[in-house]
Amino acid sequence: MQHFSDRLATAIRARRSVVCVGLDPALERMPPALVEKYRPQAAELGDEAAVAACFQEFCGGVIDAVAAFAACVKPQAACFEQYGAAGWRALGEVIRCAHEYELPVILDVKRGDIAATGAAYGRAAFGGAPGFAAPVAGLAADALTVSPYLGDDSLEPFVAQCADGRGVFVLTRTSNPGAALLQERKADGRPLFVHVAELVARLGAGHIGDAGYSDVGAVAGATSPGALRLVREVLPHAFLLVPGYGAQGAGADALAGVAAGDAAGFVVNASRSIIYAWQTGVAEYRRAAAAAAESMRNDLAFAL
Amino acid sequence: MQHFSDRLATAIRARRSVVCVGLDPALERMPPALVEKYRPQAAELGDEAAVAACFQEFCGGVIDAVAAFAACVKPQAACFEQYGAAGWRALGEVIRCAHEYELPVILDVKRGDIAATGAAYGRAAFGGAPGFAAPVAGLAADALTVSPYLGDDSLEPFVAQCADGRGVFVLTRTSNPGAALLQERKADGRPLFVHVAELVARLGAGHIGDAGYSDVGAVAGATSPGALRLVREVLPHAFLLVPGYGAQGAGADALAGVAAGDAAGFVVNASRSIIYAWQTGVAEYRRAAAAAAESMRNDLAFAL
Numbered sequence: 001m002q003h004f005s006d007r008l009a010t011a012i013r014a015r016r017s018v019v020c021v022g023l024d025p026a027l028e029r030m031p032p033a034l035v036e037k038y039r040p041q042a043a044e045l046g047d048e049a050a051v052a053a054c055f056q057e058f059c060g061g062v063i064d065a066v067a068a069f070a071a072c073v074k075p076q077a078a079c080f081e082q083y084g085a086a087g088w089r090a091l092g093e094v095i096r097c098a099h100e101y102e103l104p105v106i107l108d109v110k111r112g113d114i115a116a117t118g119a120a121y122g123r124a125a126f127g128g129a130p131g132f133a134a135p136v137a138g139l140a141a142d143a144l145t146v147s148p149y150l151g152d153d154s155l156e157p158f159v160a161q162c163a164d165g166r167g168v169f170v171l172t173r174t175s176n177p178g179a180a181l182l183q184e185r186k187a188d189g190r191p192l193f194v195h196v197a198e199l200v201a202r203l204g205a206g207h208i209g210d211a212g213y214s215d216v217g218a219v220a221g222a223t224s225p226g227a228l229r230l231v232r233e234v235l236p237h238a239f240l241l242v243p244g245y246g247a248q249g250a251g252a253d254a255l256a257g258v259a260a261g262d263a264a265g266f267v268v269n270a271s272r273s274i275i276y277a278w279q280t281g282v283a284e285y286r287r288a289a290a291a292a293a294e295s296m297r298n299d300l301a302f303a304l
Numbered sequence: 305m306q307h308f309s310d311r312l313a314t315a316i317r318a319r320r321s322v323v324c325v326g327l328d329p330a331l332e333r334m335p336p337a338l339v340e341k342y343r344p345q346a347a348e349l350g351d352e353a354a355v356a357a358c359f360q361e362f363c364g365g366v367i368d369a370v371a372a373f374a375a376c377v378k379p380q381a382a383c384f385e386q387y388g389a390a391g392w393r394a395l396g397e398v399i400r401c402a403h404e405y406e407l408p409v410i411l412d413v414k415r416g417d418i419a420a421t422g423a424a425y426g427r428a429a430f431g432g433a434p435g436f437a438a439p440v441a442g443l444a445a446d447a448l449t450v451s452p453y454l455g456d457d458s459l460e461p462f463v464a465q466c467a468d469g470r471g472v473f474v475l476t477r478t479s480n481p482g483a484a485l486l487q488e489r490k491a492d493g494r495p496l497f498v499h500v501a502e503l504v505a506r507l508g509a510g511h512i513g514d515a516g517y518s519d520v521g522a523v524a525g526a527t528s529p530g531a532l533r534l535v536r537e538v539l540p541h542a543f544l545l546v547p548g549y550g551a552q553g554a555g556a557d558a559l560a561g562v563a564a565g566d567a568a569g570f571v572v573n574a575s576r577s578i579i580y581a582w583q584t585g586v587a588e589y590r591r592a593a594a595a596a597a598e599s600m601r602n603d604l605a606f607a608l
Contacts, residue, residue, distance in 0.1 A: 026420065027434045039436045047435025078417060078424035082433035083440060084396065085389035092388065112451055113382060113414055114480045116330065120382035129386035130331045131351025132343045136387060147416055149453040149475055151482030171453055176418040178455030185491040185499065192496065195489065 001165025003209030004143055005217075005239060008104050008167070009263035012071045016304055017297040018264045020106065020241065021066045021289075022271025023094060024076040025055040029276050031285040034058055052086035055079070058285070059094040062275050065286035067101040069293040071267050072142075074241075077109040092139050099140070106241065106267075107141035110171065111158075112150050118157030126166050143167030145219060145241070148196050155203055162207045162215040167239070170200045172231055175221025175244030184227075193220075193227060197234035204238060212261050214238050222250035222268065232258050232265075240266040245296075246273030252299045264303040270296055305469025307513030308447055309521075309543060312408050312471070313567035316375040320608055321601040322568045324410065324545065325370045325593075326575025327398060328380040329359040333580050335589040338362055356390035359383070362589070363398040366579050369590035371405040373597040375571050376446075378545075381413040396443050403444070410545065410571075411445035414475065415462075416454050422461030430470050447471030449523060449545070452500050459507055466511045466519040471543070474504045476535055479525025479548030488531075497524075497531060501538035508542060516565050518542050526554035526572065536562050536569075544570040549600075550577030556603045568607040574600055 012018060038054035045053070063073060075094055080087035098105045111121040123129040127138030146158050148170050158168045173183050173193040183193040197218060204216030217239035220231040224244075231240065240258065244250045245268045258266055274296065277288035316322055342358035349357070367377060379398055384391035402409045415425040427433040431442030450462050452474050462472045477487055477497040487497040501522060508520030521543035524535040528548075535544065544562065548554045549572045562570055578600065581592035 024421070027436075035436075042436035047437055047440050050436055051433075051440075076421055076424075078415075078421045078428065081392075081428035082424045082442065084428075084442065085393040088385075088392050089389040110417055110451070110454075111382075111414065114482070117328070117380055117382045120380075120386045124382065124385035124388075129355075132331075132339075132346035132354055133351055136351050136355075138386065138388065147414070147451045147453045149451045149486060150414075150478050150480060151485035151487070153480050153482030174454050176454060176457050178418070178457030181455035181503070182453060182496065182499065183455070185496065187489040187491045187496070192486065192489065192491070195486065199485070 004162065004165055004167030004215045005213035006209040006211050007142065008072060008239060009211035009213060011102070011104050012263045015069065015071055016301065017069055017071045018267050018300050018303050019070045019293055019297050020072050020074050020267040020269040021062065021070045021274050021293060022074045022076060022269045023059045023062065023275065024271045025058055025079050027051055029279065030054055030058060031278055048083045048086040052083045052090035056090040056093050060097045061286045062289050063097050063101055063103065065290040066274065066293040067103060069290065069297045070103060072104040072106055073098045074106045074108050074269055077107060095139055095141055104142040106143045106145065106169065107139060108145050110145050110147050112147035112154045114150060114154045115157065118154055122158050122161045126161055126164065143169060145169045145171065147171050148199065152199060152203070159203045159207065159216055167215045167217065169217045169219050169241045170196065172196045172200065172218040173220045173224055173227040175223040175248055179221065194230060194234060197231045200238060201235055208237055211263055212237060213265060217241060219243065222254040223248060225254040228254065229257055232260065236260055242266050242268045246270040252302070255300065255303065259303045266303070268300055308466065308469055308471030308519045309517035310513040310515050311446065312376060312543060313515035313517060315406065315408050316567045319373065319375055320605065321373055321375045322571050322604050322607050323374045323597055323601050324376045324378050324571040324573040325366065325374045325578050325597060326378045326380060326573045327363045327366065327579065328575045329362055329383050331355055333583065334358055334362055335582055352387045352390040356387045356394035360394040360397050364401045365590045366593050367401050367405055367407065369594040370578065370597040371407060373594065373601045374407060376408040376410055377402045378410045378412050378573055381411060399443055399445055408446040410447045410449065410473065411443060412449050414449050414451050416451035416458045418454060418458045419461065422458055426462050426465045430465055430468065447473060449473045449475065451475050452503065456503060456507070463507045463511065463520055471519045471521065473521045473523050473545045474500065476500045476504065476522040477524045477528055477531040479527040479552055483525065498534060498538060501535045504542060505539055512541055515567055516541060517569060521545060523547065526558040527552060529558040532558065533561055536564065540564055546570050546572045550574035559604065559607065563607045570607070572604055
């Protein structure tokens, strides 16, 4: 398979967009028409299956609406996992739906474990677990997010799977208020997140595609623009996955100077401000999501 | 519900054991009799369902065999997740089986995320996700492992669920070779893992049960005995989940001085050396697992 980084670069250029739409479905925020449709099924199928089916339709509707304006989508595994096997199946269907629209899928799982366990998490996301007859398909995501706390041997099993056309985004400087507690702590004169970025550079050096980007990227939040620029300095060839835009407070100005290469070298995630745009206006949820994604694409057009 | 820490203390005292049996099923290590039994089902049910059913029987057999000698069990989520919805369902059945034997279940998921997402991961493990008719059951685990890289606001959603009788083990100083890369890095004169231990102390202070232990514990490996003792110094009231014993190389001597309180204050995990003991001898897998668990319990009896 083609390098993940090349497929993402192609998607960015084709849509002229660096928008990553976060798919974080929550029952309390489902549009009333979907709640009415699926509530009666809870008695028949059970709550897990009914909510999972509702999420699947909702995410499918969002994907259809934003496909023209987004470079990729990022399903949030936690939202689906809490509905058990039914949620897991729905997550697989949402990923399949994104692929029908040729949207690369970054699965937000924030996993991290060593050796055989790390490899198993990778296979859960990408496919390839051993079966009696044949390897199993897994979720067939294109990339995933991983947490670096366990060290390099917890990232290597995921990086090894880049050879099969997959991508990895390592949490480096996240966008949440508590991020600074460990990530900004200074060790040997540099914040911890810079050490992590250096590790990402080392792991990603052997996985650079034709577009000049590595398949091993980093998560760096827009809420901390100075840190974001520092991550870019350490990682000139990495794709950055940038959360914190929109509902979390950061604007386009936080991204000044972060672009790299001729496909921007980053994608900016927005979840709530796109998928729940219907709650702040009068539009139906798909029309509201399309308008929000198009507007965000235009706001970030300077990167391309 | 009773405090998780009280339920774990009760299990340790009832079995006179600090053994935590890690349930890390892998297809290439399944006993031949189980492979023969489930291989024909792959054609009929599909590989995912056949492997998941095989894992479920294997783990159920191990649980039955070790129940008299173990304080708790620790299923490894990755092993199941790679078999999709079928794997997730099997994981739930394994947890249910452990509960039939009154064994607390520490779900090894190494999750970590903020706010609503963190809470959703907690509900996936513990139950309580909102449904149309009623909250859903989830996996009904008793405790889970979490990664601290995102900071205090990524641990708080899990700690909040301790109020419902659940427990949390925060990765602090792990047992893998690469652990030192970030965890031993010195910041403000102390290694990063000590800062994490201090965070665990702060988060756990309000969640101490009748047995004197907190529901917020720490993962600290036996492969680094000095670090393990340092973690205990910072966390006199925490349960420690200690990996690295057995197949990973550490012996009982690594645990000298780590006991605290009258229920040891720690559990020592072993996975491969118990569940795959059949591969190193002539015994059937359940008898081999029972013998290995009993022997490990006796080796660690000094802690009680």
